[in-house]
């Protein structure tokens with residue numbers, strides 16, 4: 535009988551490695567001596583020694599060559615949350631994740647680390663210092679959240695010591711940092727269109743924003759602590775900056791640093807949420823004849839006007855996690871990385 539070659543534990547694959555988080559993760563893994571192969575539907579950069587595999591994660595035959603000889607896989611691919619394409623979310627986040635698990639088992643991968651999201655427990659209502667044992671959202675606020683819940687369940691349930699296949703999920707929240715295509719660009723675009731004048735609610739709601747390098751650190755700690763006898767097998771972990779901040783203070787700090795005015799006027803939360811709901815309904819009804827994407831979606835208004843911050847005590851205890859970059863430094867480094875988004879640039 536042929537003996538199976540045991541994959542090197544420094545050989546890994548990053549699914550979604552062309553994305554914002556994925557690329558930061560890949561760069562850190564390479565710096566730490568891992569041999570990395572990247573799987574994505576697009577290639578956004580090049581690095582010496584890095585192998586890129588282009589394909590759709592729903593296609594097992596396309597995935598298998600990228601996983602060959604890898605003992606560890608990071609799955610951080612997802613359609614962008616801004617899309618409202620239910621079919622796409624279900625295909626990629628649910629069916630695609632089943633395919634990823636199947637391909638890992640076939641390729642003899644021993645560890646799978648999923649990038650989930652703290653939003654899997656968020657229903658648009660306040661969460662203060664939320665722990666991992668909060669129930670999944672019964673009424674997820676959008677298709678992205680709905681399918682991230684199913685994705686996390688699939689990966690955690692696949693954890694099987696007998697099959698030598700261990701899984702863990704990282705739940706980051708509000709990732710920001712250099713090259714982020716969402717947070718700062720959306721904020722600046724809104725400011726440039728003159729729509730960043732208003733604070734939704736009283737402006738005191740606390741939120742977690744997490745610098746991307748801390749999220750990467752959490753992923754690598756999870757991978758390196760994932761062993762058959764470890765308590766982390768099959769569990770989710772919040773990874774945040776552990777410095778909840780007022781949503782509107784964070785937005786104002788970034789805006790002012792880039793030369794824009796901070797929002798000043800208050801609008802009642804319930805009024806803006808109601809309007810966003812109405813606009814969303816209208817966009818659904820008019821979809822066949824007119825396509826428009828409102829800036830103020832119910833999800834965005836809920837994110838901007840409620841408390842949503844999470845405890846990362848479990849990660850501290852089980853993974854030895856501690857943020858490596860403070861919020862202050864993270865904001866400075868992020869702002870410096872966007873010279874083209876400065877006012878007047």
Ligand SMILES: NC(=O)C1=CN([C@@H]2O[C@H](COP(=O)(O)OP(=O)(O)OC[C@H]3O[C@@H](n4cnc5c(N)ncnc54)[C@H](O)[C@@H]3O)[C@@H](O)[C@H]2O)C=CC1
Pocket residue numbers: 549550551552553554555556573574575576589590591592609610611612613614626630649650651652682705706707708709710715716
């Ligand atoms: N950005 C954030 O604030 C947060 C992100 N997350 C999660 O982190 C992960 C990474 O997010 P980001 O880096 O922000 O997103 P991103 O959009 O920059 O990266 C996602 C990557 O997945 C790839 N991808 C999408 N569909 C694919 C498919 N069918 N096959 C292969 N590759 C595919 C994309 O091409 C892209 O490179 C996602 O799972 C997201 O749900 C969780 C919490 C917060």
Ligand SMILES: CC(C)=CCC[C@@H](C)[C@H]1CC[C@H]2C3=C(CC[C@]12C)[C@@]1(C)CCC(=O)C[C@@H]1CC3
Pocket residue numbers: 707708709716717718720721724729730732734741742743829830834835837838
């Ligand atoms: C903490 C967390 C989960 C952040 C996620 C990032 C995005 C959801 C936000 C990044 C920029 C934000 C933003 C708004 C909502 C939430 C974001 C898209 C507004 C649309 C909220 C209403 C406004 O007044 C304008 C805001 C622009 C920036």
